[in-house]
Amino acid sequence: MSERIKSVCIVGGGSAGWLAAAVIAARHRAGHPDDIEVTLIESEAIGILGVGEGTWPTMRNTLRKIGVSETDFFRECNASFKQGAKFARWASGAEDDFYYHPLVLPEGFPSLDLASFWNHYATGNDSVPSFSDAVCFQEAVCEKGLAPKLITTAEYGCVANYAYHLDANKFAQFLKKHCTAKLGVRHVIDEVDEVALAGNGDVSHLVTRRNGDLRADLYVDCTGFNALLIGKALGVPFRPCTDVLFIDRALAVQVPYDTPDQPIVPYTVSTAQTNGWIWDIGLQNRRGVGYVYSSAHGSPEQAEAELAAYVGPAIEALQPREIRIQSGHREQFWKGNCVAVGLSAGFLEPLEASALVLIELSVEMISAMLPATRETMPITARRFNEITRYRWDRIIDFLKLHYCLSERDDSDFWRDNRDPATIPDSLREQLALWRYRAPGDQDFSSNNEMFPAASYQYVLFGMGFKMDLSERSYLVRDTGRADEAFRRTAALKEKWTRTLPKNRELIDKILEYGMARV
């Protein structure tokens, strides 16, 4: 029998590292003598980047699976509810130009193609509500600043689907405590001075400063942009996608609330700027705000000025932090006995909060696929690479969709984004089909899709895209079921905007009373 896989060593103690440790340990450490040994080594000297603050709804399931209480998570990570994203000034750039990408699917989706009926009603009629407002009740909930559940809703349960905003530094601490206290993860604080390779190209061991050589059967590289194992030691090249996505700088700042009871906005706000866009994420005690932009299109001074104008007078007391980034990913994510998770695997602008979800999906896959022997690891690695590459490509497509439909004409940044040469073929093909019919499940047939057709609908129609249904007009002739779905949406809107509490009010109650587990 070939060499058994009995130990995993995770290098790096940010969100990626601790999520990897938690997910792998929750599955592979059951208190038996033949458990997998899970070690996480983190440096004292190297801090974590700590700006990934938006999640997907998947995080609810991830947290539940690793066995933490949602109440504790809110109490310890400054967490708040996120019910999707509001995209301001992306389509025309006008003051009042906005649309939502909510987390609740269009009413009746996917059995009912409400998008086509909405298109039918909205074509040539400006009085019809926007797509996101017409097909889903969540936008109304967001616009009123309401929470996605009641204090009587159980932990991880919801009225309206939700994700989180969180403090990435606190989140890493929170996971660390759970991993070491409950999941039996061995925690080593030390510097890795060298990654020693074996003759077959595998990582043989880590040479540490104080703990000697650290050996494991599988290494997980969570060392961030540093990519200590996958990049520096194993030499897996980085594959930029800067020809598609131009963002390469971030200017981040933490904005305190004016008063402790200032409302917490229950969604991410993304406001388009001259050469990029500004994220705005409301936590319990502060907002995280940042401008990501293309340095090829605009100067740092211009970016600073636009960020200052967005933040207002509060910017005077704050020192924005500049982060240089490169959009793209490794050519391989798993090589030999080393797999990269998090920023070591790649980076994309946080427009759709893809960083943490990619970490969740990757560590879930590593944990589920964890090969029993070294002999079978290449099969696992190949599959992991195929699936992960597919996921990155789909995210890149989806991010580009936000840009390439814009009608903004105030800078080369927006004009260049519309250049067909910068649009991936896969996305161009989809857009060609969607001229004549709505995005549907048939366009997304892999088991490893990142975004459902519904997400494409929200962005597509939010950006002002209209379909030409004249060839298939018989499909929208009978509007009975659709009208009923529109009425249902209106009724849900009325009910939940009346019943749901304000976002901060619910979060305050969670901090005070906690949520019941059932």
Next chain:
Amino acid sequence: MHLVELSRQHHGGLRIDPARIGEQAARCHMVPVVVSEFRRALADFPIVLAKSQDTGQFSPYALMGLAPEENLFWDGSRIDAAHVPLNLRRLPFSIGMDQQPDGAVRNAVCVDMESPLVSKAGSEALVDGEGRDTAYFMEIQKVLYELLSFRLATEQFVQALAARDLIAELRLDIVLESGKPLVLTGLYGLDEDKFNRLADADLAGLRQDGHLTLAYAMLLSTARIQSLIDRRNRLEGQDRAWFQ
């Protein structure tokens, strides 16, 4: 509702009509109970847990109906049960908490001046001709005192169950004799499987704190759900007979 603190000076002449408790009870399908009345309550009612709309915290209730605003024990003239829950008997009085300037909390007897029980024609007075509390009012004070004394113990009991993860949703999926389905949500009870698998230390903890008997009382009281269904079937049977 208009709650005011009761005072001899202002309310000496108040008259109460306890017969009208039924009007309020008739529309209550759940009444909060304290642990001291579990033993008496389970002769008639399932004791269930439900969440406060305001805080999400669990409290025990006597279940008196199978739908909101339905009380199957109110027969039109009286509450047909051996034990009438204290929270009905106390009406129209309650205990209010008054925060003092020094931060201390003082309990005060309050009366709901808008309650239909407060009535000039009421049969009961609070004080007699010589200024002493009437037997009726002394009984009310006893009820209020019991509710107050066991408030904390009741919270502690529920917390002990929640801390051990012993609370589970009670899914009542009933088909009545008429064939009508009846689903009741938002009710919780003891998770019997988990309760029976409790580690010895947890079980000993429950026993030491006096919670074990209460837990069993709650668990076994769910058998009373059947008597509620029977009452409902009888009522519907009467209705059908009426129309035939």
